[in-house]
Amino acid sequence: MKLEVNNLSFSYGLRSARPHENGHRILKDVSFSAGDGEIIVFLGPNGVGKSTLFKCILGFLKPLEGEVLINGKNALSYKRQELSKILAYIPQSYSPVFNHTVLDSVLMGVTSQLGVFEMPGKEHVEKALSIMNELGIGKLADRGSMKISGGERQLMLLARAMVQDASLFVMDEMAANLDFGNSFRVMQRVLQLQEKGYTMLISTHNPDHAFRYASRVVAMKDGSIIADGKPDQVLNEEVMKQLYSIDVAVNTVNVGQSSYKVCTPVF
Amino acid sequence: MFRNPMVSPDLLGASTGAGFGAALAIFIGASYYTITAFAFISGLTAVMLTYLISRVSRIKTTLSLVLSGIVVGSLFQSGTSFIKLVADQNNQLPAITYWLMGSLSSVKNRDFLLVLGPVLAGLVPIILLRWRINLLTVSESEARSMGIDTAKLRFAVIVCATLITSASVAISGMIGWIGLVVPHCCRLIYGQDYRRLIPSSALAGAAFLMLTDNLARTVATSEIPLGILTSLIGAPVFIALIVRGGSENEA
Structure with missing residues (x-):
């Protein structure tokens, strides 16, 4: 899987014949690429354009300028059904409106592999169950998706993305709204998937997630990328201050034999 | 939907x-x-x-x-x-x-x-x-x-x-209410999956209509319009669903 975003600009304003007269540009000349097995964490304040960028990648929004290439082909020229076999979308934790069972929710991921009038068969159920077991939610199969915890629900959506056979997961604030323990448990599974070669784009408000889980960090400010690289190189006091306009101390903590960096605001 | x-x-x-x-x-x-x-x-x-x-x-x-x-x-x-x-x-x-x-x-x-x-x-x-x-x-x-x-x-x-x-x-x-109440009851019995919900709602809706129609024809000497009866039965059932459903969703 290869994702390339080239000189992407986007504006929600009217798409008139004179682009320079359009409203505020949410994204300005954004370029980056992602390959197999990368976890790219997007950091930046609210409203900076992370979600808009993700929507452009998913082919929901048409960029003003620039392009999104997935395996060398423009995201907008894919049929939804084809694109769904490469790209999966995982939104932030929310309470479902309908109480589908966890198994049925995961099974929804196979729909693009089925004919229009086809139902998921036995082999699909087995595949879903084995993926759910792999993620540690096999026991929840018959529970209602309203009745499980936020963390379990995110694992359910991860399982759905895997059942979908996608290899690139776009996760918009996937661990937001989760409590301390749940967000850790979900991110542990994300690391486990990285080892299997899945590529993941994750936006987050938690810089510690970037230090701990990212293979690369993309820092965004006012619709542009201001830094892109390994967490240790990108996430320093200066960039953090630029992003969030507060003074931040970056320290190293030792956990067992490993050491990690953490961010703490300075008062 | x-x-x-x-x-x-x-x-x-x-x-x-x-x-x-x-x-x-x-x-x-x-x-x-x-x-x-x-x-x-x-x-x-x-x-x-x-x-x-x-x-x-x-x-x-x-x-x-x-x-x-x-x-x-x-x-x-x-x-x-x-x-x-x-x-x-x-x-x-x-x-x-x-x-x-x-x-x-x-x-x-x-x-x-x-x-x-x-x-x-x-x-x-x-x-x-x-x-x-x-x-x-x-x-x-x-x-x-x-x-x-x-x-x-x-x-x-x-x-x-x-x-x-x-x-x-x-x-x-x-004839009101059937379309709201029957699928809701079926949802409580068969769950949210439309693979079961659609056939069961269609059958249960038809059965409920027949039942109410029989009542409408037999209860009084002259026939009561069906729409009145379905509302009469449907409204209390629906109130019960709101009360029950409310406590269920808060979990």
Whole structure:
């Protein structure tokens, strides 16, 4: 899987014949690429354009300028059904409106592999169950998706993305709204998937997630990328201050034999 | 469909539309078949209007559908009221009122054959599409990311549901509540999966209608209009569902 975003600009304003007269540009000349097995964490304040960028990648929004290439082909020229076999979308934790069972929710991921009038068969159920077991939610199969915890629900959506056979997961604030323990448990599974070669784009408000889980960090400010690289190189006091306009101390903590960096605001 | 379990088939205006068509036909003194045809076509027109308004709207699809459904419904409703106002009070007005209350008493075998076509044309695709309909219950972005053309699927379901509703209302008049209460009860029994929910709702709805119709014909010396009875039974059941459902969802 290869994702390339080239000189992407986007504006929600009217798409008139004179682009320079359009409203505020949410994204300005954004370029980056992602390959197999990368976890790219997007950091930046609210409203900076992370979600808009993700929507452009998913082919929901048409960029003003620039392009999104997935395996060398423009995201907008894919049929939804084809694109769904490469790209999966995982939104932030929310309470479902309908109480589908966890198994049925995961099974929804196979729909693009089925004919229009086809139902998921036995082999699909087995595949879903084995993926759910792999993620540690096999026991929840018959529970209602309203009745499980936020963390379990995110694992359910991860399982759905895997059942979908996608290899690139776009996760918009996937661990937001989760409590301390749940967000850790979900991110542990994300690391486990990285080892299997899945590529993941994750936006987050938690810089510690970037230090701990990212293979690369993309820092965004006012619709542009201001830094892109390994967490240790990108996430320093200066960039953090630029992003969030507060003074931040970056320290190293030792956990067992490993050491990690953490961010703490300075008062 | 609307990501809200509290909606019923009339949301898009199919049965209010059909009611208006029937009232208009009775007003101009049309024959029995013309009344049926008017009701059917007017029901389809109402939903078409709702759909078109929502398409040109810039608001989110489901919200604009619901809002334009309400507006179109009330438009046809006021049309019906106006016809009732100007209609002949001795025979037209009672005929309209009776039609709007809904009844199966004047339905003959030929009516069954008449609506069989449109009802099957709507029912068969919905039954075949029932797995996919599950995906209309998650957010638009999620459904699309899973490879579903949500606009097409939603359109197909609306067309099918409208065919069924308009055809049924055209021969029976407005019989309320079944469309809201029966699927809800089925949801509690069989769960949310439309693979089971759609066939079970269709069968349970038909059974409930037959049961109520038998009551309507036997309880009193003269037949009680069916629509009154379904509301009478439906409303308390629905209140029970709201009370129960509320405590269930907070978990």
